[in-house]
Amino acid sequence: MELGLSLGEAMADAGRELVLGLGMGRREEAAVEAGRRDHEVRRELEFGSMSSRCGGSSPEPTVRLTLLPMVPGLGLPWPPPPPPSSESSECGDGHLEASTRGFDVNRPPSSGGGAEEEQDDAAGAALSSSPNNSAGSFPMDDFSGHGLGGNDAAPGGGGGDRSCSRASDEDDGGSARKKLRLSKEQSAFLEESFKEHSTLNPKQKLALAKQLNLRPRQVEVWFQNRRARTKLKQTEVDCEYLKRCCETLTEENRRLQKELAELRALKTVHPFYMHLPATTLSMCPSCERVASNSAPATASSAATSSTAAPPAAPSSGGIAATSSSSAAAAAAPDHRPSSFAALFSSPRGFPLSVAPQAQPPTSS
DNA sequence: TCGTACCAACGCTTTACATCA
DNA sequence: GTTGATGTAAAGCGTTGGTAC
Numbered sequence: 001m002e003l004g005l006s007l008g009e010a011m012a013d014a015g016r017e018l019v020l021g022l023g024m025g026r027r028e029e030a031a032v033e034a035g036r037r038d039h040e041v042r043r044e045l046e047f048g049s050m051s052s053r054c055g056g057s058s059p060e061p062t063v064r065l066t067l068l069p070m071v072p073g074l075g076l077p078w079p080p081p082p083p084p085s086s087e088s089s090e091c092g093d094g095h096l097e098a099s100t101r102g103f104d105v106n107r108p109p110s111s112g113g114g115a116e117e118e119q120d121d122a123a124g125a126a127l128s129s130s131p132n133n134s135a136g137s138f139p140m141d142d143f144s145g146h147g148l149g150g151n152d153a154a155p156g157g158g159g160g161d162r163s164c165s166r167a168s169d170e171d172d173g174g175s176a177r178k179k180l181r182l183s184k185e186q187s188a189f190l191e192e193s194f195k196e197h198s199t200l201n202p203k204q205k206l207a208l209a210k211q212l213n214l215r216p217r218q219v220e221v222w223f224q225n226r227r228a229r230t231k232l233k234q235t236e237v238d239c240e241y242l243k244r245c246c247e248t249l250t251e252e253n254r255r256l257q258k259e260l261a262e263l264r265a266l267k268t269v270h271p272f273y274m275h276l277p278a279t280t281l282s283m284c285p286s287c288e289r290v291a292s293n294s295a296p297a298t299a300s301s302a303a304t305s306s307t308a309a310p311p312a313a314p315s316s317g318g319i320a321a322t323s324s325s326s327a328a329a330a331a332a333p334d335h336r337p338s339s340f341a342a343l344f345s346s347p348r349g350f351p352l353s354v355a356p357q358a359q360p361p362t363s364s
Numbered sequence: 365t366c367g368t369a370c371c372a373a374c375g376c377t378t379t380a381c382a383t384c385a
Numbered sequence: 386g387t388t389g390a391t392g393t394a395a396a397g398c399g400t401t402g403g404t405a406c
Contacts, residue, residue, distance in 0.1 A: 180394055181382065199374085220373085221395055228375075229393090 182222070186212050190219070194226050 182190070193200075193208055200208065200223055202216075209216040 182394080202372095218394080222393095224374075224376095225393065225395085228377095231375090 180218070182214075186214070190222055190226070194223065198227055198230070199223065 189212060190208070193204075197204070200219065205216045205219050205223075208214075209219045212219070
């Protein structure tokens with residue numbers, strides 16, 4: 001007979017505690033705090049108890065669904081982790097060594113000082129002025145064993161890496177935008193960096209660009225795209241979670257409604273039960289007990305009905321719960337008539353967005 | 365203290381290109 | 386060799402937060 005009350009409690013919790021965080025840290029200061037905050041990121045869905053009640057009449061009110069963290073470094077199951085970075089660092093050395101030979105057209109300006117944009121522009125200027133910037137002068141299928149900057153193939157021929165093609169959009173007015181494919185090592189290194197922090201401050205960007213022999217703008221764009229991919233994946237995961245939760249709750253709601261109908265039918269057959277569940281089928285949202293546990297609420301409701309409502313007052317018709325609860329509400333001004341029963345009987349499932357009414361200060 | 369302009373970084377969307385079946 | 390689908394680097398645009406005045 002506590003079924004309705006438990007359901008209402010769960011729904012109230014669902015409306016109050018549904019938390020779905022999809023935001024990501026942004027801006028530089030957010031990047032500073034990313035390490036601390038990302039560990040706090042939790043996407044939690046707290047619905048009314050469904051799985052716990054499916055197994056029986058457990059009073060456990062809620063079930064917590066903790067979604068996957070957004071940042072891959074926090075355990076995101078996609079995509080598969082890249083190869084260890086130790087190899088990448090070695091490749092990076094080789095890459096830098098190769099870059100000193102002047103093969104890589106993505107080579108940033110030699111000096112790391114100055115503002116980021118200045119360096120970016122300087123890099124673009126350097127690239128545009130480089131005679132090695134011919135976009136079509138490299139074989140696109142020759143990148144399989146390259147170092148970080150893909151320059152391991154440099155001895156085989158200048159500009160043998162896929163990452164060299166970016167230069168073409170900055171020379172001759174940038175009319176032709178040549179597609180760049182980062183080497184596997186570069187991508188792996190960037191992935192490792194992304195695991196540590198999904199956003200970059202200018203210093204990190206410059207260091208990464210220098211290490212990978214890319215332009216800072218390339219690193220920035222890569223991180224932007226990577227964040228977008230992460231968000232897209234997370235959105236898909238969240239959508240799947242929500243879909244499953246919705247299906248489960250819908251099924252649970254259907255089952256509970258069926259059970260409620262059976263109980264009501266039972267009541268009409270056996271009027272003796274009319275007194276017992278009088279207050280359990282209607283929940284007062286202004287009662288704090290309701291939100292915490294069903295048992296005290298039931299007890300208090302029973303007490304209220306026993307004191308306010310005449311014990312020997314059989315209703316002439318309708319559901320005893322409604323009449324009795326109305327009588328109790330009339331006797332106790334603090335208790336407003338509940339609208340949850342109507343919500344529960346709604347065929348539209350559960351009111352996820354229903355926020356519980358604020359409890360007015362009691363006069364007593 | 366408030367309003368405004370400027371700048372940098374970001375997210376979102378689109379485009380263009382490379383790759384693969 | 387051609388073609389469509391897919392992945393992704395890069396550009397464009399608007400938004401936002403910080404800073405200087």
